[in-house]
Amino acid sequence: xxxxxxxxxxxxxxxxxxxxxxxxxxxxxTLQRGVEARLRIAALRDREKKRFAISMAxxxxxxxxxxxxxxxxxxxxxxxxxxxxxVSGGKGQFDYYITAMTMALASYQGAYSLIMxxxxxxxxxxxxxxxxxxxxxxxx
Amino acid sequence: MTRAAVITAPAxxxxxASLEQLDDITLVRRSQKGDRDAFSQLVKRHQHLVxxxxxxxxxxxxxxxxxxxxxxxxxxxxxxxxxxxxxxxxWMYRVTSSVCLTELARRKRRGEVTLHHEAGNKLSAPQTxxxxxxxxxxxxxxxxxxxxxxxxxxxxxxxxxxxxDEIAQxxxxxLGTLKTWMFRARKQLRRIVEKEVFSNE
Numbered sequence: 001x002x003x004x005x006x007x008x009x010x011x012x013x014x015x016x017x018x019x020x021x022x023x024x025x026x027x028x029x030t031l032q033r034g035v036e037a038r039l040r041i042a043a044l045r046d047r048e049k050k051r052f053a054i055s056m057a058x059x060x061x062x063x064x065x066x067x068x069x070x071x072x073x074x075x076x077x078x079x080x081x082x083x084x085x086x087v088s089g090g091k092g093q094f095d096y097y098i099t100a101m102t103m104a105l106a107s108y109q110g111a112y113s114l115i116m117x118x119x120x121x122x123x124x125x126x127x128x129x130x131x132x133x134x135x136x137x138x139x140x
Numbered sequence: 141m142t143r144a145a146v147i148t149a150p151a152x153x154x155x156x157a158s159l160e161q162l163d164d165i166t167l168v169r170r171s172q173k174g175d176r177d178a179f180s181q182l183v184k185r186h187q188h189l190v191x192x193x194x195x196x197x198x199x200x201x202x203x204x205x206x207x208x209x210x211x212x213x214x215x216x217x218x219x220x221x222x223x224x225x226x227x228x229x230x231w232m233y234r235v236t237s238s239v240c241l242t243e244l245a246r247r248k249r250r251g252e253v254t255l256h257h258e259a260g261n262k263l264s265a266p267q268t269x270x271x272x273x274x275x276x277x278x279x280x281x282x283x284x285x286x287x288x289x290x291x292x293x294x295x296x297x298x299x300x301x302x303x304x305d306e307i308a309q310x311x312x313x314x315l316g317t318l319k320t321w322m323f324r325a326r327k328q329l330r331r332i333v334e335k336e337v338f339s340n341e
Contacts, residue, residue, distance in 0.1 A: 011330055018279035019298040027191035031205055035183050035212045039176055042213065 058131045065124035072117055076104055164228040171219050179219075183212050186229065189300070190236050196295045197240035199281055207243060211236040226309050233310045237292045244284070275337065282332045290325035293318065 078100065159167065159181040167185075170178035190211055195204035215235045222231055283294050289311065296307050308318040 008330070011333065012326070014275075015279055015326075015329060015333055018276035019283070019294070021276060022196070022280055022298065024188070024300075025192055025195055027187040027208065028201070028205055031187050031191060031208055032180070032183050034205070034209045035187075036176075036180055038209060038213055039179070039216060042216075043176070 054131055054134070058128045061124055061131075062128045065121050065128065068117070069121035072114065072121070076114060078104075165224055168219065168222060168224070168228055171216070172222070179216055182228065186232055187212075189229065190232055192299060193233060193236045193295065194240055196280075196299060197237070197244065197284065197291065199284060203243075207240050208236070210243075211239045214239055230306065230310050233296060234312075237295070237310070241288045241292065245288070278337045279333055282329060282336050285332045285336065286325060286328055289321060290328055293321055294325050294329065297322070 159178060162170075162178075162181070164182065164185070167178045167182050171182060187208065191204055191208045194207040194211065195201065198204045198207055211232070215232060218235065222228075283291055286294065293307055293311065296302050296310060302310075304315060304318055304322070308315045311318060311321075313321070
């Protein structure tokens with residue numbers, strides 16, 4: 001029993017000595033540089049992710065704004081008429097479009113929701129443009 | 141080299157004197173706002189400690205450096221969640237231990253650890269120089285055979301003589317639990333050393 005206890009104590013002392021005596025190492029000089037380099041890469045990756053998200057959001061916004069603007073214009077100016085009736089040989093589509101717009105806006109008596117939606121569509125276009133400009137400023 | 145001598149040795153990578161004056165918590169707050177220079181200062185200040193924790197888990201200089209870098213990157217990512225309940229050093233111990241243990245577990249799953257240990261104990265032993273097969277070094281390697289939490293507490297206890305209170309804080313367990321774990325860890329380590337070191341002699 002005593003022998004066993006002695007052996008156990010000796011082993012404990014040996015383990016204790018081995019672990020306590022382990023030298024405190026100096027970190028390699030490349031460690032900090034490595035961390036800084038990897039942080040830079042991580043930051044670039046994050047920025048790229050953000051840039052990509054902004055691009056995709058811009059595209060989606062442009063698509064929706066364009067779609068809404070087109071739908072409103074077709075509905076308001078009755079451009080669907082062109083599809084069903086065709087266009088006179090003497091007048092082109094552009095003339096018809098300008099005339100239709102002028103007449104529609106001049107005779108407009110209702111609420112200004114249509115005008116507001118047009119303004120919103122143009123605003124969305126401007127926002128999208130601004131986001132694109134922002135994106136290019138931050139492009140390396 | 142002693143721990144104090146290593147920590148006070150000039151690394152000289154970040155020369156911003158104003159940052160050197162700031163305490164850890166201020167640097168952490170600045171890092172949380174995205175100040176990478178402040179974080180670099182924290183890295184400079186804690187690199188030796190983190191490297192030593194990593195080394196004691198990995199037992200290899202290259203892997204230890206890699207794990208230390210990984211620990212700092214993880215710390216930077218998680219820094220927003222650091223509320224200052226404990227010291228930054230304690231928190232870094234936790235992050236580093238977690239990174240190393242995750243890597244060791246990944247290797248164990250892939251069978252890399254078994255191969256490494258077999259190579260270390262059997263294949264390479266007769267060819268290595270006497271100083272490499274030093275008894276103390278063999279005993280130190282036995283720590284990695286312990287279960288994760290036991291390896292962590294033994295490593296932290298012997299790294300810089302951390303108090304039980306500090307280790308309990310790192311492990312996020314009550315002091316009584318830590319003492320029980322410590323007792324079991326020593327017992328387990330004794331058995332491993334007997335089996336791995338003395339049965340081979």
